[in-house]
């Protein structure tokens with residue numbers, strides 16, 4: 206990811222401390238992943254925001270599409286897009 210994009214994304218997480226964010230489903234079926242998928246994740250503080258930012262990058266660096274969104278609708282839209290790409 207280019208540096209500026211990365212910086213913008215980092216700030217996206219920092220700007221949302223204290224709010225809920227929603228992530229797409231990955232292949233992991235553990236209870237924690239299932240819980241965060243259905244309930245969303247409350248960004249607790251600066252450290253947590255950076256943890257989520259790092260996790261997002263780590264997944265994508267491994268080729269696993271993984272992204273947090275402000276709303277469930279945006280998340281669902283992203284998942285539909287991924288599904289369409291997979292079915293091409």
Ligand SMILES: [Zn+2]
Nearest residue numbers: 233234235238
């Ligand atoms: Zn998991």
